[in-house]
Amino acid sequence: MHEKPHRFVDLRAWFGKKTEHYRYTQGVAGEHFFREIKENGKLLGTRCPKCGRVFLPPRLYCEDCMEYTTEWVPIEGPGHVETYTVLHRDLDDKPLETPRVLAFITWPGIEGGLIHDLGEVDPDEVYVGMPVEPVFKPQEEREGKITDIRYFKPAGD
Numbered sequence: 001m002h003e004k005p006h007r008f009v010d011l012r013a014w015f016g017k018k019t020e021h022y023r024y025t026q027g028v029a030g031e032h033f034f035r036e037i038k039e040n041g042k043l044l045g046t047r048c049p050k051c052g053r054v055f056l057p058p059r060l061y062c063e064d065c066m067e068y069t070t071e072w073v074p075i076e077g078p079g080h081v082e083t084y085t086v087l088h089r090d091l092d093d094k095p096l097e098t099p100r101v102l103a104f105i106t107w108p109g110i111e112g113g114l115i116h117d118l119g120e121v122d123p124d125e126v127y128v129g130m131p132v133e134p135v136f137k138p139q140e141e142r143e144g145k146i147t148d149i150r151y152f153k154p155a156g157d
């Protein structure tokens, strides 16, 4: 692209709903991760047997040690808002009725994190470091997708 874009939509590579959730391919590790979300409403990471780092989303091997991450560990406790943005327009550049808050959420001591919506919070009250927890759809509505998490809400509410 050599011309200066004037509209955000001109820079888009993907169209459709929830495209930000599909940057990770499901793969072997992802299959287990999403099955746990669907069946038990829990987040899982994988741990490197050599350096002990835990990855979320789970990775099949540790890039540093070149070891398979064979151990699955539950991701417990609240995550924290690492960074966030408030969207006022949708992917078709139409104004949203209510602003949407998208956050990158990380957990203490865990490598990586998840990008997801925040809910049950006023966009003006969101802050970096805010503790948040996932709100899952009811089990019968879950499909083994990241959207089985409706959103993350302030933890402890």
Ligand SMILES: [Zn+2]
Pocket: 048, 049, 050, 051, 052, 053, 062, 063, 064, 065, 066, 067
């Ligand atoms: Zn490692």
